Amino acid sequence: GCGSGGSEVNTGLDGLRIGFFTNGGQTPTYVALTEGMFREHGLDVERVEFQDPSAMTAALQRGDIDLMSSIPGPPLAARAAGLDVQAIIQNEAAKYEPPDSGTVIAAPTSGISTLGDLPGKRVAIFGGVRSQMNAGALWFMQGQGIDTSGIEFVEAPFASHLDLLRSGQVDAVMTIDPFSTSIEQSGSGTVVAYPNLLANPGAPLSAWWATRAWVEGNPDRVEKFQQSLRAAIDWLYQDEGRARQTVAAFTKLDPALLANMPLNNWSYNVDEKAWAHNVEILVSQRALPAVVSSDEYWAPSMRTFVAASAVGR
Amino acid sequence: MIRQLSLRATGIGLIVLLVVAWELAVRLQLVDSPSIPSFSASVAALVGGITDGTLPVAMGETLSRVLVGYAVAVVAAVVVGALMGTSRFVYYLLEPVTELLRPIPSAAYIPVAILLLGVGSEMKIAVIALTSFFPVVLSTCGGVRSVDPILVDTGRTLGYGPLGRLRRIVLPSALPETLTGMRVALGIALIVGIVSEMLAGDTGIGYLILESQRIFQVPLMFAGIITLALVGYLLNLAFGRVESHLLRWRTA
Amino acid sequence: MIRQLSLRATGIGLIVLLVVAWELAVRLQLVDSPSIPSFSASVAALVGGITDGTLPVAMGETLSRVLVGYAVAVVAAVVVGALMGTSRFVYYLLEPVTELLRPIPSAAYIPVAILLLGVGSEMKIAVIALTSFFPVVLSTCGGVRSVDPILVDTGRTLGYGPLGRLRRIVLPSALPETLTGMRVALGIALIVGIVSEMLAGDTGIGYLILESQRIFQVPLMFAGIITLALVGYLLNLAFGRVESHLLRWRTA
Amino acid sequence: MTLPETVASDRATRADEQAGHPVLAARDVVKSYPARGGESVVLDHVDLDMADGDFLTIVGPSGCGKTTMLQLLAGLSPVTSGAVRFTGTVVESPPPGVVYVFQQFAKSIFPWRTVLDNVVFGLERDRGIDRRRRTEIGREMLVRVGLEAYERHYPSQLSGGMQQRLAIARALATSPRVLLMDEPFSALDALTRAKLQKLVLDLWRSLGITVVFVTHDIEEALLLSTRVVALRKSPATVDIDLRVDFAHPRNPVTLGEDPRFLAMRRQLLDSIYRQEGLSYEDGAR
Amino acid sequence: MTLPETVASDRATRADEQAGHPVLAARDVVKSYPARGGESVVLDHVDLDMADGDFLTIVGPSGCGKTTMLQLLAGLSPVTSGAVRFTGTVVESPPPGVVYVFQQFAKSIFPWRTVLDNVVFGLERDRGIDRRRRTEIGREMLVRVGLEAYERHYPSQLSGGMQQRLAIARALATSPRVLLMDEPFSALDALTRAKLQKLVLDLWRSLGITVVFVTHDIEEALLLSTRVVALRKSPATVDIDLRVDFAHPRNPVTLGEDPRFLAMRRQLLDSIYRQEGLSYEDGAR
Numbered sequence A: 001g002c003g004s005g006g007s008e009v010n011t012g013l014d015g016l017r018i019g020f021f022t023n024g025g026q027t028p029t030y031v032a033l034t035e036g037m038f039r040e041h042g043l044d045v046e047r048v049e050f051q052d053p054s055a056m057t058a059a060l061q062r063g064d065i066d067l068m069s070s071i072p073g074p075p076l077a078a079r080a081a082g083l084d085v086q087a088i089i090q091n092e093a094a095k096y097e098p099p100d101s102g103t104v105i106a107a108p109t110s111g112i113s114t115l116g117d118l119p120g121k122r123v124a125i126f127g128g129v130r131s132q133m134n135a136g137a138l139w140f141m142q143g144q145g146i147d148t149s150g151i152e153f154v155e156a157p158f159a160s161h162l163d164l165l166r167s168g169q170v171d172a173v174m175t176i177d178p179f180s181t182s183i184e185q186s187g188s189g190t191v192v193a194y195p196n197l198l199a200n201p202g203a204p205l206s207a208w209w210a211t212r213a214w215v216e217g218n219p220d221r222v223e224k225f226q227q228s229l230r231a232a233i234d235w236l237y238q239d240e241g242r243a244r245q246t247v248a249a250f251t252k253l254d255p256a257l258l259a260n261m262p263l264n265n266w267s268y269n270v271d272e273k274a275w276a277h278n279v280e281i282l283v284s285q286r287a288l289p290a291v292v293s294s295d296e297y298w299a300p301s302m303r304t305f306v307a308a309s310a311v312g313r
Numbered sequence B, C: 001m002i003r004q005l006s007l008r009a010t011g012i013g014l015i016v017l018l019v020v021a022w023e024l025a026v027r028l029q030l031v032d033s034p035s036i037p038s039f040s041a042s043v044a045a046l047v048g049g050i051t052d053g054t055l056p057v058a059m060g061e062t063l064s065r066v067l068v069g070y071a072v073a074v075v076a077a078v079v080v081g082a083l084m085g086t087s088r089f090v091y092y093l094l095e096p097v098t099e100l101l102r103p104i105p106s107a108a109y110i111p112v113a114i115l116l117l118g119v120g121s122e123m124k125i126a127v128i129a130l131t132s133f134f135p136v137v138l139s140t141c142g143g144v145r146s147v148d149p150i151l152v153d154t155g156r157t158l159g160y161g162p163l164g165r166l167r168r169i170v171l172p173s174a175l176p177e178t179l180t181g182m183r184v185a186l187g188i189a190l191i192v193g194i195v196s197e198m199l200a201g202d203t204g205i206g207y208l209i210l211e212s213q214r215i216f217q218v219p220l221m222f223a224g225i226i227t228l229a230l231v232g233y234l235l236n237l238a239f240g241r242v243e244s245h246l247l248r249w250r251t252a
Numbered sequence D, E: 001m002t003l004p005e006t007v008a009s010d011r012a013t014r015a016d017e018q019a020g021h022p023v024l025a026a027r028d029v030v031k032s033y034p035a036r037g038g039e040s041v042v043l044d045h046v047d048l049d050m051a052d053g054d055f056l057t058i059v060g061p062s063g064c065g066k067t068t069m070l071q072l073l074a075g076l077s078p079v080t081s082g083a084v085r086f087t088g089t090v091v092e093s094p095p096p097g098v099v100y101v102f103q104q105f106a107k108s109i110f111p112w113r114t115v116l117d118n119v120v121f122g123l124e125r126d127r128g129i130d131r132r133r134r135t136e137i138g139r140e141m142l143v144r145v146g147l148e149a150y151e152r153h154y155p156s157q158l159s160g161g162m163q164q165r166l167a168i169a170r171a172l173a174t175s176p177r178v179l180l181m182d183e184p185f186s187a188l189d190a191l192t193r194a195k196l197q198k199l200v201l202d203l204w205r206s207l208g209i210t211v212v213f214v215t216h217d218i219e220e221a222l223l224l225s226t227r228v229v230a231l232r233k234s235p236a237t238v239d240i241d242l243r244v245d246f247a248h249p250r251n252p253v254t255l256g257e258d259p260r261f262l263a264m265r266r267q268l269l270d271s272i273y274r275q276e277g278l279s280y281e282d283g284a285r
């Protein structure tokens, strides 16, 4: 196993280096680190922070990290390009009921009240039109007969979406929390739609990935990691107030903002249909070359988490 | 002549060698990563991207912004640099601001630029202009300050006033230094143009590179990088041509 | 003396003016955006960040990487530049590769660098070194090529061999140009250091800026930018001091 | 090398207009520079009249103020008190009609302009002269200084002597009445110097201009000038004012043996050696 | 200005070792440069012996090969055929013991080194001389050329004449036997030139070195040398070889009136003027 530090000898724990971006969805990992779930399960976890998915994928490939947490799009694309990765546990999923963290928000003066009003308008997005949420929105609209080619998408950092909306540079934005909540709170826009709910309720929003070789070579660690994370998610659902405080402590976001923000839908229960549909959507938007079955990109142990839906745990 | 040519060929030879090494490393799986395509796959993507127009269009969008921003920066910087070089007041007025703003990476102020100017070409051109302004202003100022006073006095005895001397003596005399700054600025303008596209907007070669990186179309991504390298090289070559034409009196 | 001081004060005056304009624009809500804090809020965050050590620590991490990468680049570039400047073979061998690699923005090759060197400091240092290598190599090469042959012949008649002449005549004579490249490279090193932190890792001022932006702590973000501007300014000032010391014979 | 001496310059007529009046005159001129703890006076109430057509040479020990004097006459530097007058008008900035040739010719030539473009530089200011006429005048001047074959060359392709020829041609292209020259040949080797001396004399005689010349070389002063003025040092005043009335052309070999020449030479050398703190015998080598 | 002439140099003894043998000799030297369509021969089978203690001056028309000759003697440029020998040994690269002073003094001085550090440059190569001894020698040389007050100055702070003094001091600091000087004073004004001529003569006499000097100035050649060689042009061969046996010190005024001096001068001038395509009367100004 790569990444097993010298600490193994000293502590008797299995070393593990994991990579992720800090956001509310990753709170379970933070909980497992700070509340001792990893230690209890015999893991000595070192966290490596990233801000860029390609950087993180490159680090996984090189073995700098053993696991990375990501929305399925990038690892699946990497897989299609030849990096054999597998998901070992889901971390967060889209909801089935509003409100969801992913939103389409329109400026009050834009005259947009439904997705059908978007053609002819400028919409700020982040992550490109082929990113999971954006691809989902497009897939949904195309299914509704909306001419998506008439929408002018412009890429801009999420942090700039509010400014763009307020200055009238764009008519609407497709954004995620905490930006969604922040924009709503400021009164600069109103939610027009929750793309994930429309396109693929219960879709995976993040999961943990490793190379197939690592998964096959480290069954113990995979299991220990799954159990730790599961325990952490369960812990979060025990007390909502505590969960909010923990999110605040982890993300360092302003508690006032968090108070109005719906909690993330942390969930290790996988909705297999939503995963499959997710792939279809990505393929339909040419973010992936071909449909692949979950057998190909799930570690076998993922099956133990299959449930009818991915609500909560 | 022939010796000269064969000397020049060594450089091409080294590039060919590196490219072959790259191809072999990927083929023999010495480097085996979805992040690194083979050279041949990249070239195939390059040819494809050129044929279907993607790459030329993207590069054209980038270049047009880069060149506009750069041109604005150069004109402004030559004026400001000349003022700073001739007037101590202007020098001491502007030098500290210039030096304070210079080290801020464009990535840090692009959000502010988005706020003020949006995500369109105006913002990108402004950011390109701003970052390429500094090298030119500093080099022009330096060039103007080091103009030989005898040259200026020659202008005076031949009846030229301050403006005539500036136009006909001071600026031409500072030209070599101005051009040095302009060459540095050109490289910076291109890079900032790319970075601005990676952060905002939906056009240009920077966006293309990022987008193909996101969906792991690495051959296209590398095709974009190769295009960029070639265009940067050619820009620099063209600049060198113009420069040696303008400074032909030096080597004459 | 006093006139000199009051002249210098104008520059500070302009900065104060700009800062006041900034503060007023935010206070009077001429600019009203959560992306732009008031100057006073930024200064409060700056003071807080300095007091609790966040900013000095982050800046220290960034600086240590930047300076190591820069030092490596300078040493390598002086050697390669001297070789390119003295040998036409080496010049024609390396010039095309150098010029081809130069226009590629660091953001484009950082993923490749991560693949080869990981996400740690080594990668960042390598990227910093690589990008700051080019300006120094080109300026050193230019400086070496323009050494006056009379100076070199003086060394020959006084009995120095090729190595002695390189060390005692050619490199010192090229020093002004080398330093020009080194100054440009220092700015680039700092910026690339920041950019590399914005892509991977959780240390340094680049990370701090990005992180505070993510959590809407824009005053801290601006405090980071201000720190960066000040440090960049001071670095440049320090460089200027060293440079004028090394080149004191010019103004003497 | 020999220029037509018969060319009656159109400027010659101007001499009549002001017959008797000096073309250039320094009256009661004081020049001081700010120095530590006050002012350092370089020129102290100097009077000097230059008659039209004069070839006046100023000699004097190092640092006595020769360059300063010439710069005042050119309007390149302001007088502290007194006045410089050119054809009766007080000089406050470089007057058209007075041009200056610098010792450091290499630094006074525009390296980015071709030889021809350097020569016409002073004419470009004048809207009344079109491009063709400029080129015509420029070519004429180049012929006069023997550079006609180099009009498209750049200054860096010329030898030192050729560069100084170019500077002279450029100065004369504007049809000046007075040519000021500050040690114009002191950075040239003996042979080139001799050729340029001859050139300047030819131009002076054919164009009918007034020349004010500064040199350290007493032989050169006596070989060229109609009048030699020796300045004394700190502050400078006129020490010797000699008419040198040998007929032109002057043969350096025969003139060098003329007792009047030798007497003048000794008088001037004495003045300079004394001020440099040397005795005349120190000149022995 | 006056240096002690009584200093019996330790190098004087070496002359005896090789009495009768030339210290530096060019034998059957041919030098050609590649040119369009073949070779251009600059020096054609030239023989020239320099006796120990000679002050030999080479004159000749522009471009005749004086600089080329000096560079061959210095080992700075290889001979095409024939040989240059220094104390009997064939010169293939600059031999220790032969130093060179360039006409472009400004370009030959290390601008980043102080005056003292410039002077000791040639000594730094020698591990046998420690820092203190170097400084000692350097200071001694600076005293000899009258720059002792400037040891911490940078070259840019010196006048042209002082810079050339510095170059001479640097060359002499390595205790050479032969000093080669290519038009060392032609870029200096008359007064500075006179002072430096005196300095070089004083050094030559007190140090007992051999000097090979190139100039365009016939008076300078005759005033300084014990022997003057005039080269003829394309390809160069020795045209005139004159012993100049006037006693030192030579007073320029009295010597200038000596008929033997005048005859030598005319002979040399004739040779040069003829080759420059001028008649002697063209010298008239």
Ligand SMILES: Nc1ncnc2c1ncn2[C@@H]1O[C@H](COP(=O)(O)OP(=O)(O)OP(=O)(O)O)[C@@H](O)[C@H]1O
Pocket (backbone or CB within 6 Å): D033, D034, D042, D060, D061, D062, D063, D064, D065, D066, D067, D068, D069
């Ligand atoms: N700009 C200046 N500021 C202060 N002092 C000056 C300035 N220019 C000249 N001087 C001083 O004025 C005096 C005369 O200088 P000037 O250059 O006129 O002498 P010069 O006769 O031309 O000397 P040289 O023979 O060396 O050319 C010198 O003592 C010099 O130091």
Ligand SMILES: Nc1ncnc2c1ncn2[C@@H]1O[C@H](COP(=O)(O)OP(=O)(O)OP(=O)(O)O)[C@@H](O)[C@H]1O
Pocket (backbone or CB within 6 Å): E033, E034, E042, E060, E061, E062, E063, E064, E065, E066, E067, E068, E069
């Ligand atoms: N490196 C070179 N390559 C080709 N030709 C050369 C080179 N150096 C000198 N020559 C030619 O050799 C001839 C002699 O040149 P050299 O410089 O020795 O003359 P010189 O007598 O020193 O002239 P001057 O009096 O102008 O200094 C000239 O015709 C010159 O053009």
Ligand SMILES: [Mg+2]
Pocket (backbone or CB within 6 Å): D066, D067, D068, D182
């Ligand atoms: Mg002077």
Ligand SMILES: [Mg+2]
Pocket (backbone or CB within 6 Å): E066, E067, E068, E182
């Ligand atoms: Mg020569």
